[in-house]
Amino acid sequence: MKTSNIVEIISVGDEVLRGFTVNTNGAYLAKYLFDRGYIIKYQTNIGDNEFDVTEAIKVASKRASHIFLIGGLGPTEDDLTKEILAKYLGRNLIEHKESLLNLEKYYKGRNRKLTKSSKKQIMVLENSTVLNNLVGIAPGEILEENGIKYYLLPGPPREFHFLVDEYFDKYLEKEVFYSEKINVHALGESPIEVRLRKLGIDGDITVNTYAKGAFTEIDAISYSKDKTKFETCMSLIKNEFKGFTFEENSLEEAIVKRLIEKGLKISFMESITGGRLASSITSVPGSSNVLKESYVTYSNEAKIKLGVDKDIIEKYSVVSKETARSMVEALEKITGADIVVSVTGEAGPVPSVKDVGTVYSSIKYRDEIEDLSFNFSGSRENIQNSSTTSILSRILLIIGG
């Protein structure tokens, strides 16, 4: 690893500093750079205040080689980041023609008159590389002075993400030679880490795990140019977790993709999860091909109305393996879907028939029923979310093969 890739991220703005907004931009950028081999040493949040911003830039210039300034590029008097950096580096601010055209178009489209304060946004530092902002007004900038690279990025997350994702791959030096991500589900982060360590991966390759709630992301980064070594390492990892991996961004995306490929329909009868399974699936584009109807049966009467066996509920209670089975059978009759899934449980905080956190689910696919039971702990939200992700994970395992 080089030592000329020390990063400091400075987030400018009262909203973030005071905790009115959680600093997701800073976290995103840090992980983005970390994945590319940069060494993140400092993150600093300061307010919209000339003295503090100047001091922060001064301090960072002494200890970092890549300084990212996020926020403070807007049209108001509070937005000072660019002006302060220009003053600090002794550079002039000049109009950026392309951004000006973009700004004029924006105002014309809204029948509004261009003001002086809005023009402030399209001024850039002399001799900087300008990153055109196609989803907003203020452009990003990259510039170098005394061997230190400075990066200016707007604070609104949509614009910030656009500029990072659109330009950084092109303009940032790659500090790593290869990188790959893979998602593993249905296994905990700790056992995954233990198994990764046992693989004895080469020191030139760094493997990090990243708990994403419903699954674990494994990030592998190679600091060596040896492509074969990296590919061998990736095969080792993929083989170790075979059957439990997917490449999509979420469990529901992986499920919808496989259901579409196989031409299958899915339907839910949800009690404890109250619509979370259906809304997870319907969050994915194209899900209308695989989910046609779904039911939230949040009472005994609603279940019985849809054909769940009243005697079973009375005999075994509504939170039971038997009721989950009866639900899934009733659901299949109503919908004729290829995969039918039921879930019933105690979300709390006050238990009604079983301990809080007790959950039963049945999944029927190709004449086989799989019965699941869980004992979750934590808050109502946690129990409802854990139920949802555990069931989605099981569905992916069942249809994945």
Added chain:
Amino acid sequence: MKTSNIVEIISVGDEVLRGFTVNTNGAYLAKYLFDRGYIIKYQTNIGDNEFDVTEAIKVASKRASHIFLIGGLGPTEDDLTKEILAKYLGRNLIEHKESLLNLEKYYKGRNRKLTKSSKKQIMVLENSTVLNNLVGIAPGEILEENGIKYYLLPGPPREFHFLVDEYFDKYLEKEVFYSEKINVHALGESPIEVRLRKLGIDGDITVNTYAKGAFTEIDAISYSKDKTKFETCMSLIKNEFKGFTFEENSLEEAIVKRLIEKGLKISFMESITGGRLASSITSVPGSSNVLKESYVTYSNEAKIKLGVDKDIIEKYSVVSKETARSMVEALEKITGADIVVSVTGEAGPVPSVKDVGTVYSSIKYRDEIEDLSFNFSGSRENIQNSSTTSILSRILLIIGG
């Protein structure tokens, strides 16, 4: 305002620094302190590294009067915060008896043997005020040296929140005399700010708005002891937004509370929102009293099966005011619920019958039907979420009075 209440928050840990974890603790603490009149000047994130932590404490001691250190109190060798602060201040670390008893109980309950590294967690700085951690092992600490107050807090969010919420009201000096929060929905943040400015609120009272997605939180803080003045101000604000305010933490919580009070049942027939309305309501404890059943009809066939008029869908299209009406009427027949709500729309990214973002909803309550139509923009997620919150907001307006 005093100038002896300058805050620096230092978050210690590679996970946060590298963006593997978003720093929600820092944001929570900043807002907590801001609401109590403290001046948040700096937030710094650094890694698990002795040199960097020492430097950060040194720098903070020169510029802040209240220094909060979050993280690095755990049992591993990486956890160094407490040891570094002790060294910096020249204080000894001593065993904390109550925490040791707690630790021994914890290990006994799990049939595990107490290790030296786990005992590291219950060491505290001499002469500090110890905040017993009742949801974990490592206690919090408050100590003073040379007029500067230092606070040590564990990083795991559950433990961090417990210590802040349990002890800070008791141990932190109050920098403000009165404070109150109120939520306003169905109005945008900008118009709310404009209306607040017009109220001409006294300079001793600071009013901030905080966009929460589905609604806006208004926080009022009084730096003056004049209680009557503060109460008059709050009346002004409440009166200004009369009919649009609630005190609960979310729209769904406010809705469920009012439905329970009035003994009303609600049910949904959801197309575009795919279960989001039902899962919002069922996220609230006690919601089984108000929601008995709900439907996700994500296809024409599913709608028709539940009684929606096929001819209406054919004539007006499935995304239309008329279909939303027919859905709500069918839903009422099936469920007999007091409030029945339907929603249909285009979530995209590819439009099927109308422009992406077109949404129709009908709400029937007490023989009156209200028809809503929206044109949202943005991603699929944004359209689905905006539909959900806009409809929840309307439901609250309808049943609120």
